[in-house]
Amino acid sequence: xxxxxxxxxxxxxxxxxxxxxxxxxxxxxxxxxxxxxxxxxxxxxxxxxxxxxxxxxxxxxxxxxxxxxxxxxxxxxxxxxx
Amino acid sequence: xxxxxxxxxxxxxxxxxxxxxxxxxxxxxxxxxxxxxxxxxxxxxxxxxxxxxxxxxxxxxxxxxxxxxxxxxxxxxxxxxxxxxxxxxxxxxxxxxxxxxxxxxxxxxxxxxxxxxxxxxxxxxxxxxxxxxxxxxxxxxxxxxxxxxxxxxxxxxxxxxxxxxxxxxxxxxxxxxxxxxxxxxxxxxxxxxxxxxxxxxxxxxxxxxxxxxxxxxxxxxxxxxxxxxxxxxxxxxxxxxxx
Numbered sequence: 001x002x003x004x005x006x007x008x009x010x011x012x013x014x015x016x017x018x019x020x021x022x023x024x025x026x027x028x029x030x031x032x033x034x035x036x037x038x039x040x041x042x043x044x045x046x047x048x049x050x051x052x053x054x055x056x057x058x059x060x061x062x063x064x065x066x067x068x069x070x071x072x073x074x075x076x077x078x079x080x081x082x
Numbered sequence: 083x084x085x086x087x088x089x090x091x092x093x094x095x096x097x098x099x100x101x102x103x104x105x106x107x108x109x110x111x112x113x114x115x116x117x118x119x120x121x122x123x124x125x126x127x128x129x130x131x132x133x134x135x136x137x138x139x140x141x142x143x144x145x146x147x148x149x150x151x152x153x154x155x156x157x158x159x160x161x162x163x164x165x166x167x168x169x170x171x172x173x174x175x176x177x178x179x180x181x182x183x184x185x186x187x188x189x190x191x192x193x194x195x196x197x198x199x200x201x202x203x204x205x206x207x208x209x210x211x212x213x214x215x216x217x218x219x220x221x222x223x224x225x226x227x228x229x230x231x232x233x234x235x236x237x238x239x240x241x242x243x244x245x246x247x248x249x250x251x252x253x254x255x256x257x258x259x260x261x262x263x264x265x266x267x268x269x270x271x272x273x274x275x276x277x278x279x280x281x282x283x284x285x286x287x288x289x290x291x292x293x294x295x296x297x298x299x300x301x302x303x304x305x306x307x308x309x310x311x312x313x314x315x316x317x318x319x320x321x322x323x324x325x
Contacts, residue, residue, distance in 0.1 A: 010197075013244070014197065014242065015200075017197075017198055017199075017200055017201070017202050017276075018198065018202065021202060066151070066155065066159070067151070069152055069155070069188065069195050071187075071193075071194060071195035071242070071243070072195040072197060072242050
């Protein structure tokens with residue numbers, strides 16, 4: 001069994017209004033030094049695969065077909081053998 | 083021509099309105115088509131795998147599948163969407179309104195994607211949109227520069243495409259509507275959700291699939307605030323060729 005941790009974020013070139021709002025709120029709380037906030041999604045998959053490469057292929061296909069919209073989002077996959 | 087069509091008369095347009103779990107403008111679209119425009123409208127449940135001989139398919143607004151993951155992301159995999167893609171490929175007209183637009187984007191029937199509104203608020207109000215081109219079966223009876231007052235109702239209507247995507251939309255005259263002020267001017271304030279180039283509605287390169295965020299089906303009668311949706315639909319229905 002493999003565990004895939006998928007991070008989905010808005011493409012760097014796209015303004016993230018949620019992140020901007022959170023950033024303002026943090027500044028208002030008196031927290032300094034935070035230059036920017038970007039908010040994304042974390043999706044966890046449990047994958048039944050025989051090896052890591054197969055698990056990676058499955059996770060990638062899941063991202064490309066459904067979990068991420070590559071017009072506006074980037075994704076990264078972190079795999080661990082669970 | 084089918085027996086059913088002959089019975090209804092050749093002028094009676096046949097309209098299929100898709101219904102997904104979470105659609106909530108399906109009945110508004112039905113009322114607009116059936117009661118106001120006297121079309122032969124019917125609902126099409128999202129589990130259907132085949133479409134009848136419709137003259138027009140409407141993908142209505144709402145919150146299909148609760149907008150889980152992304153607006154329209156799950157609905158695009160409903161069985162009916164394969165039939166809609168095949169129908170569109172034959173050059174038959176499809177119009178997606180609001181969530182319907184989002185579904186068509188996710189399905190790849192239109193280019194681009196929808197972001198959260200720039201100011202993060204859900205907007206529900208009348209806006210003005212400017213007709214950008216008459217060169218489509220959806221706008222052939224309107225003039226570029228015509229201003230329509232039609233309501234929007236969305237949280238994710240901030241249309242996005244990258245610079246190349248925008249150049250391509252502009253080169254191919256695919257932008258049908260832009261948000262504007264009452265006089266037709268494009269101003270930062272009138273771009274209600276922050277869309278790229280104030281885009282409110284686009285068509286595909288084949289010009290038979292339209293997606294728009296504003297709800298013309300909610301602007302069918304003057305007593306409800308505006309009948310500009312009626313003006314839009316009436317001229318559009320005139321252009322429809324029988325299936």
